[in-house]
Amino acid sequence: MHVLKVENIYKQYELGQVSTGTMAHDFNRWLHKIRGKEDPYHKITERNTRDEKGGSKFVWALDDISFDVHQGDVVGIIGRNGAGKSxxxxxxxxxxxxxxxxxxxxxxxxxxxxxxxxxxxDLSGRENIFLNGAILGMTKKEIHAKFDEIVAFSGVDKYIDTPVKRYSSGMYVRLAFSVAAHLEPEILIVDEVLAVGDAEFQRKCLGKMKEVSQQGRTVIFVSHNLVAVKSLCTKGIVMDQGKLVFSGSADEAVESYMNANASKVKPSTVFSSPDDAIGNEFIKIKSITVQPEKLFITDAIQLDFSFWNFTDELKFNVSFDVIDVFGEVVFGSGNEFSSINNVGSASCLIPSNLMNDGIYSIHVYVHTAGMRKLYDFMDIVSFEVFDKERNHAYYGKINGAVRPKLTWKEG
Amino acid sequence: MINKETNWTETISPVNSYWQLRLGAIFRYRDLIFLFVKRDFSAVYKQTILGPLWLFIQPIFTTLIFFFVFTKIAKIPTAGIDPILFYLAGITLWNYFSDCFVKTSNTFVANATIYGKVYFPRLVIPISIVISNLIKLGVQLMVFAAVFIYKINFEGLSFSFNATLFFLPVLILLMAILGLGLGIVFSAMTTKYRDFSFLLAFGIQLLMYATPIIYPLSYTSGQLHWWISINPLTPLIENFKFALFGIGHFDFVGLLYTTLISTFILFFGIILFNRVEKNFMDTV
Structure with missing residues (x-):
């Protein structure tokens, strides 16, 4: 049974500041409207790409979105920042x-x-429960009926008559969430509330979502946490630049999102002839590749290098740095090797269970054996490491650029 | 199956009809209105020493200043009414109107953070503002009553009851309608162009001088008299004074005029407000 039907939704945004220009647009719109014509600014509206600067002041934040939701579905909406999810x-x-x-x-x-x-x-926890509950659409009667439950769930019963400004931020969030958790809508829409709060709060939040869906109610969950989507959702929708690019099962949606993202990283740089290759008069790249193309944290990563050598050196030092999205060097590694027939090649294996999930780029440096720099290739390849499904309660991002598998012992 | 599929309870669509006022939804959220009123009262005087006493201090001091400036220095007559009572009555009523107007005119901008996160009928907030102010007016009218009784008992002021006193609630209701109506018209316009809030800030001061608060209507004449008479607030203030002090006459025609104008403004305001509320988050 359908509970939600989205039909050809468009949303236009006007860029820039509200000014006299905006007023001229409003006037022009009104002129078209009274003559029964279409909004003149619908036509010149562009796709929502953040990377390129377009000529138009109008963008489609949502561009022809349609999908259906059935009762009891838990739908995960995924997409990059700015894809139109929010x-x-x-x-x-x-x-x-x-x-x-x-x-x-x-x-x-x-x-x-x-x-x-x-x-x-300035209001006490008690007063805020009523106020917030009513804002979320509950009646006073409903809140009264659930009041004790809400307080118990939040665990702040001792402070219930204290103004919430005296609460710790954790208590504040717990109280706020427990009001929300006791709503009983047929359809619950959840934004990335999971991004805030500690692990325990996330666990509670996701647990509640599971509970809600088990009661046959519908949940729409927006996240760019693929692990949470994969673990909790039954259906998935992928959005990109305001368009719906995939709709299907959660697993397929995550897969599709990963594939789409894979095209944003550059796992290989290959040149067929030295004429167009990157480099200088000493050294040029023949190929640098990262394998496998779809990487999980449990995979070993193989880097292959080969160069054209125009020097009479026979020995080289090839090294690389792994750089995270913040531009920080995660680690570097290098090795000396000999060139054969003017073409040098080398490979390196980054062990499995070392890199955390995320996007990384590789800087490659080539030196002579005497450590005279021949060339450095910045951002020459990049790759994304994806997380695996998890079956414990925490689905958030695990901190750090590396996530080595360590040996833990009890006792 | 087909029947079930089409059994939708709600449709979200772009702005279309002017006549979808959705007043029923406001009634469903009546608990929220009263919780907002309660919030306004419990939150506003937190961390003050005098607390609700501020409700009394403001009209009393304004009255005293008006008394010195307009009666003692400018010597403007008050149509035979005791000047203190004259100003206190005027200020109390004017404050109610201007609070309703100014505070509701800021609705969208001031509440953008709440409005941006959750949907409830947007009119809930301006309505709760008008009700909060009504309670404030009630308290201030008690101050007025106390001064009035003091003057009758200790200064020998004569008081003759007349039946138009029963119109008092009607006058206040009309004042609320007019304040709310103008306020939501402005709030709808302010969302995109803040110019209107500047206009309002000094406009409200000018409006006070165009309303017989510090002078009686009878003091004006000619063209000025005509201009002040078309102010829909004038009949409210004048009739209020007649009901209490029995000076002048009760202006039924003026009251009817104000009723028509206020209802029209409120109706127009609601239409405009409903139109803006759907998309204001994009431009606020």
Missing amino acids: TLLKILSKVTSPTKGNIKIKGRIASLLEVGTGFHP
């Missing part, structure tokens, strides 16, 4: 309306774009 959530939760298109809903819908909306710092 805009879609805002429209579903009626915070803003679509520019074109319709959404049909069956049942009460509650959205958790944030925990603790409307909490007033």
Whole structure:
């Protein structure tokens, strides 16, 4: 049974500051409208790409999105930052309306774009439970009925009559979340509330989501945490640049997202002739590749290098640095090797269970045996390491650039 | 099966109809209105020493200053009404109107953080503001009553009851409607262009001088009299003074005029507000 039907949703945003220009646009829109014409700014609106600067002041944050949700589905919406996930959530939760298109809903819908909306710092925990509950759509009667349960779940019963500004941030979030957790909508929309709060809070939050879906209610969950989506969701939707690029099972959606992302990294750089190859008069790249193409944290990573050598050196030192997305060097490694027939090649194996999930790029340096620098190749290849499914309670990002598998013993 | 499939309870669509006022939804959220009112009252005087006493201090001091400036220095007559009572009555009523107007005019901008995260009928907030202020007005009217009774008992002020006193709630209701109506019209316009909040900030001061608060309507004449008479607030203030002090006459025509204007403004305001609430998050 359908509980939600999204039909050809578009959302247009105007870039830049509100100014006299905006007023001219408003006026022009109105002129078109009274003559019964289409909005003139719908036509010149561009795709939502953040990387390129387009000529138009208007972008489609959502571009023809359609999908159906059935009762009891747990739908994960994934996509890069700026893909339109949050805009879609805002429209579903009626915070803003679509520019074109319709959404049909069956049942009460509650959205958790944030925990603790409307909490007033000067009011006590008790007063805030009522206020926040009512903002989320509960009646006073419903809140009364659940009050004890909410307080017990939050674990702040001792401080319930203290102003929430005196709470620790953890207590504040717990109280806020337990109000939200006791909503009983037919459709629950959850934004990445999981990104905030500690591991215990995340566990509670995800546990509650599971519980909600087991009761046959529908959950729409937006995240770029692939592990959480894979572990919790039954259906998945992938968005990119405001478009829906995939809709299917959660596993397939994650797969599709990974494949799409794989094209954003550059696992190999290969040149067929020295004429177009990167390098200088001493050394040029023939090929540098990372294998396998789809990498999980449990895979060993093989790096292959081969160069054209134009010097009369016979021995080289090839080294590389692994750089994380923040530009920090995770580690470096190097080795000396001999060239044969003017073409040198080498390979290196990064062991499995070393790299954490994330995108990394490789800088390659070539020196003579006497450590005279011949060339350094910045960002020459890059790769993404994906996380595996987890079956314990924490689905968040594990800190650090490396995640070595260590030996733990009890006792 | 087909029947079940089409059994939708709600449709989200782009802004379309002007006439979808969705007032029923506001009624469903009545608990929220009263919780907002409660919040306003419990939060506003936290960490103050005088607390709700501020409700009394403000009109009393303003009255005293008006008394010195307009009665003692400028010598503006008060149509035979005791000047202290005259100003206190005017200020109490004017404050109610201007609070309703100014505070609701800021609705979208001031509440953008809540509005941006969760949906509830947006009109809930301006309505709760008007109700909070109504309670404040009630308290301030008690101050007025106390001064009035003091003057009757100790300064020999004569008081003659007249039946138009029963119109008092109607006058206050109209004041609320007008304040709310103008406030939400402005709030709808302020979301995109903040110019309107500057306009309002000095406009409200000018409006006070165009309303017979510090002078009686009878003090004006000619064209000025006409201009002040078309101010829909004028009949409210004048009738209020007649009901209490029995000076002048009760202006039923003016009251009808104000009723029509206020209802129209409120209706227009709700339409505009509903239109803006759907998309204001994009431009606020």
